[in-house]
Amino acid sequence: MTLADQPPAAALLFQTLLAHGPLTRAEIGRRTGLSPGAITKVATPLLTDGWITELGRPAERTAGRPATLIAVRADRACFVGVKVTGDELIGVLTDLTARTLATARAHLASRDVGTVVLAVARLADRLRAQAPPRAAGALHGIGVTISGDVDGHTGTVQYSPFLNWRRVPLARLVQTATGIPAVIENDVRALTVAEQWFGVGVGLSSFALVTVGAGIGCGISIGGRVVSGAHGVSGEVGHLPVGGTDRVCTCGNTGCVEAVASAQAITEQARRATGDPVLTMGRAVRLAHAGNTDVRAVFARAGHALGLALASVANVIGPERIIISGEGVATYDLYEEQIRTTFAARAFGAAAECDLVVRPLPFEEWARGGAAVAAQRIFAPAK
Amino acid sequence: MTLADQPPAAALLFQTLLAHGPLTRAEIGRRTGLSPGAITKVATPLLTDGWITELGRPAERTAGRPATLIAVRADRACFVGVKVTGDELIGVLTDLTARTLATARAHLASRDVGTVVLAVARLADRLRAQAPPRAAGALHGIGVTISGDVDGHTGTVQYSPFLNWRRVPLARLVQTATGIPAVIENDVRALTVAEQWFGVGVGLSSFALVTVGAGIGCGISIGGRVVSGAHGVSGEVGHLPVGGTDRVCTCGNTGCVEAVASAQAITEQARRATGDPVLTMGRAVRLAHAGNTDVRAVFARAGHALGLALASVANVIGPERIIISGEGVATYDLYEEQIRTTFAARAFGAAAECDLVVRPLPFEEWARGGAAVAAQRIFAPAK
Incomplete structure (x- = not known):
């Protein structure tokens, strides 16, 4: 048996088990819309070939009959x-x-x-x-x-x-x-x-993952699927036109989130604020932590732009949660307050109920x- | 038989036929992931009770055997x-x-x-x-x-x-x-x-419908499903923070798209531009058509804000098409150029390939x- 020869329903069943872990046949039916007969038909070759397995322990009892859990065989x-x-x-x-x-x-x-x-x-x-x-x-x-x-x-x-x-x-x-x-x-x-499958996106109807660092990226998951964009582009929140700056972005426009909040943009603005043309990000962070008002203002401006970006994502797709990650979370304390204040002010109505979660994720x-x-x-x- | 008693697979089959018109059993299988056996099982009561029907004419021949089309019975x-x-x-x-x-x-x-x-x-x-x-x-x-x-x-x-x-x-x-x-x-x-089902959204992997009028709204369809937002809010493009204005929006913020481009915002800005405190939208449109530079600039600013809103939608979800509708399309000639120019400049990379379609849709x-x-x-x- 090769998996590529299996019918689409087999892929649906297998991917449902991968994403949602051990499930009873009834749960598989609810999640996939497959009938009990169809589940048996597609599960049989996968069981025979060892891709999935029936777990011995009963998960729930319906009318006295134990319901077997089906799981992907990890090994x-x-x-x-x-x-x-x-x-x-x-x-x-x-x-x-x-x-x-x-x-x-x-x-x-x-x-x-x-x-x-x-x-x-x-x-x-x-x-x-x-x-x-x-x-x-x-x-x-x-x-x-x-x-x-x-x-x-x-x-x-x-x-x-x-x-x-x-x-x-x-x-x-x-x-x-x-x-x-x-x-x-x-x-x-x-x-x-990864976050949808085994991270803090598990079980959510929708979420966005915003990564802050050299660039500002965003992945979007709606209804258990990652949005890829009809032309291959989606989640380009670094280039949302939020205005408020004359700095020119790498894309050639002004007013992009990245023009204010990328690592490079923060470093350049801190150099200008301090008059030190070789200031590093590490030194900028130390100055900000030491209370340098001008450098703190640079981070606050970045936080404001990020808050506007998160609010834009919330207003457009209304996710259940936004996860903030990327190298930028190492300095999150320097702009967290501004991110949260701006987000709360600019997310529209109930979109502001979206949960903001910061999550360092190593490479x-x-x-x-x-x-x-x-x-x-x-x-x-x-x- | 009542439809509410039918299994989820019956709803899936029926809704697939509603949205995608007459289909062969093989096409239903491809779109739903249901096996031929499951299709027969859920289709039988729907056929018996007259919700769906088999069309007499063969749609295609596979190995000499005519494939019957199944359709919803409209009446x-x-x-x-x-x-x-x-x-x-x-x-x-x-x-x-x-x-x-x-x-x-x-x-x-x-x-x-x-x-x-x-x-x-x-x-x-x-x-x-x-x-x-x-x-x-x-x-x-x-x-x-x-x-x-x-x-x-x-x-x-x-x-x-x-x-x-x-x-x-x-x-x-x-x-x-x-x-x-x-x-x-x-x-x-x-x-x-409606657009997804029988309008210019039919068959698209994703699209957004932006309505311009008293408010500025947006519906989003991805993978054949309308995005509803985890907290009930989505498509609030009227409140995207695109900046560029000090006008206060109905939501209390400044810099919202609606604060510049809603019908009320255009009328108010045209009143200020002309010094006529009772100017109507109809009169503003006539002045703009007659070449009044100040009033034309009001419409151009609205077009710029709308272009930024459309570019934001394109950058976040990367739709195949954006449909522009609402009462505002009656005056579309006054801001179309600005919308398209701004959109082309601010949609990131291949997101700019998204098709902009203007479509008057009566109530x-x-x-x-x-x-x-x-x-x-x-x-x-x-x-």
Whole structure:
């Protein structure tokens, strides 16, 4: 049996179990709309081939009859997830439920496509070598995540500004270099999949994940699906036109959130405020913590712009929760108050009830998102 | 047989046929994930009871065997849809596929809840009297749409500013007054359902419908579902904080799109620009058409704010198309250029490929949205 030969209902059942954990047949029926007969039909080959299993313990009793739980068999397959940054690869090996089995990092000597692909292949080998004996032979996929305009369906990096890549067929290149089925995804979207599946997005009707750092990104999950955008673009909250500044953004416009609140923008504004042309972000943070009013105002302005961005997301899609992450959360204390005040003032009506949660997520969690995307796609790998 | 007794898979099959028209069993399987066996099982009672029908003509031949099309039986049931404005009710009678059979309007003597409910019941009676003989006995539901914070699940108008209603259990009141199962929905969301089902949203992976008039609203459809917001708020693009103005919005903030681009905001700005304190919108439009530079600048500013709002929607959700409608499209020529220029400049990357379509939709189309919502919900009427 290969999974790609299974009917769509099998993928639906399997992905429902992956995302929502052990479920009774009745719960599977409620979540998928599949009839009991259809569930039995699609579950049988998956049970036979060991992808799913019936748990012995009864979950609930209906009219005296114990209801069996069905679960994904975590050790049936393992996956490698990799996050590519400008100078480093962060990799994880996970089981089928995206539980981390091993981690590894590798320095990137250059951002050249060939170098990166080769480094990914070597990292995958190192991770595979760390796999538990039973799992080593069962490496089913690799998921590589990268910032920029990434088309997960065709496996192509359309444009990645920080690597300066355009139209790179990365999934195919990684698959050739590793011999493992490969998928690729935008890094923020992969992290959103991870949060939806096993983070603080579990069970929510909708949420947004806003990452603050070198850039300001956003992943959106509605009804259990990550919004990808009809033209591959979504969650570009860094370029929301919130005004209030004449600073020119990397995109050429003024008034973008990123022009005020990205790490680079904060550093530049702090340099201007202090008159020190070589001031670092670390030094700016220390000055702010020491009470430097001008530098504190720079962080407060960034917090105001971020609050406007979060309020815009809340007004447009009305998520249940917004998760704030990225390197920027290390300095969150310097703008949290401004973010929350602005958000409360500008989210419209009941949209302000949206829960704001700050969550530091190390790059290993981002890499785990890549493994989760790979696991989700074993029914339909990259073309 | 009652529809409410049918399994979830029956609702899924029926709603798929409603939204996507006649389909072969294979197409139903692809769209719903239901197995051929499950389709037969849920279709049989619907066929027996005349909700769906097999069309005689073969749609395609697979291996020489003609594939039968299954369709909803349009004349099996009819529905009333009503849009409530501040001074008028607009009603339509439709068949099960939301095709309009009759229309009627009624003046509202007051905005008092009892008066409006009674007027809705009388309008429904008038529409029922106009029904074709076969359909008259088959009135299955009424859908009332209203602007404001409307909770369609509980059937409650949480807040409607222009009627000054708070926590009105409107679905229950209408159901009691008419004796017909009633549902309610926010008017822009109902119009979005209508566009998704039988308008220019058909077949799109995602779209937004932005209505420009007394307020500025937005309905969002992603993956065939209208986004309702976890707290009942979504698409509040009128209150996106795009800045660029000191005018105070009805919500108390400055910098909102509505503070510059609503009908009231345009009229007030044109009054200030001309020094005429009783200038009407009609007169402002004539002055602009006659070339008055100051009044033209007011419309251009509104167009710029609308362009920023559309770009924000594109950057956040990346829709395939944005449909622009509402009373404001009557004066669209006065701000179209500014909308398109600003949108092109501020939509990020490929998000700018989103198609902008202007579409005048008379209030009867909004009312038809109410009938469409009622037809969609016959499996799960208001609680």
